[in-house]
Amino acid sequence: MQIQQHLRYKYVQKISVESMNIQQMEPQWERKVVMVLSLFVFITMFFPFVRAWTGEIHGRVVCDVCGDSSIGPEDHVLEGAEVAVLCITKSGEVLNYQAFTDGKGIYRVAETMPESDRWDACLARPISSFHEHCTNLGDGTAGIKFSYNRPSGYSHSIRPFVYRPLNPPLYCI
Numbered sequence: 001m002q003i004q005q006h007l008r009y010k011y012v013q014k015i016s017v018e019s020m021n022i023q024q025m026e027p028q029w030e031r032k033v034v035m036v037l038s039l040f041v042f043i044t045m046f047f048p049f050v051r052a053w054t055g056e057i058h059g060r061v062v063c064d065v066c067g068d069s070s071i072g073p074e075d076h077v078l079e080g081a082e083v084a085v086l087c088i089t090k091s092g093e094v095l096n097y098q099a100f101t102d103g104k105g106i107y108r109v110a111e112t113m114p115e116s117d118r119w120d121a122c123l124a125r126p127i128s129s130f131h132e133h134c135t136n137l138g139d140g141t142a143g144i145k146f147s148y149n150r151p152s153g154y155s156h157s158i159r160p161f162v163y164r165p166l167n168p169p170l171y172c173i
Helices: 002-046
Strands: 052-063 082-089 094-100 106-114 119-128 134-137 144-147 155-157 161-165
Touching: 052 082, 052 119, 082 106, 094 106, 119 161
Parallel strands: 052 155, 052 161
Antiparallel strands: 052 106, 082 094, 082 119, 119 144, 134 161
């Protein structure tokens, strides 16, 4: 019986010591949280974070089968055509991108970078068509220069690049 009372006394004593330690730690913990939050506010106010910027350039490559400079039922998109896009950033860096058209004849170039380094001006130009008949670049499609002044998340659409066959089919004449 005496042992049980002694153990009970030790247990109660231990609980009261632990609760006292927790009560002493609470003000210290609160101070630490306040200090961390204050430091975070200080850093965000005096050291602004770099803002990300995302841009996209896209266009289409088509085959003008009859070479008549108008899109008709005989014309089709070119899959696998190569397009180069050269961009100069606001900080003066030159970036060169290579893109290929998908099954719908569309190519895309996209980039995420710091807002201070975003694209300023770009040049898109067709490089080659791997289609067996449509390999001659149409007139006036040597390249398209443009300023890129779109906000983050928006895309710039380029008019289609046009290839023509060396010899148009007889039904075009």
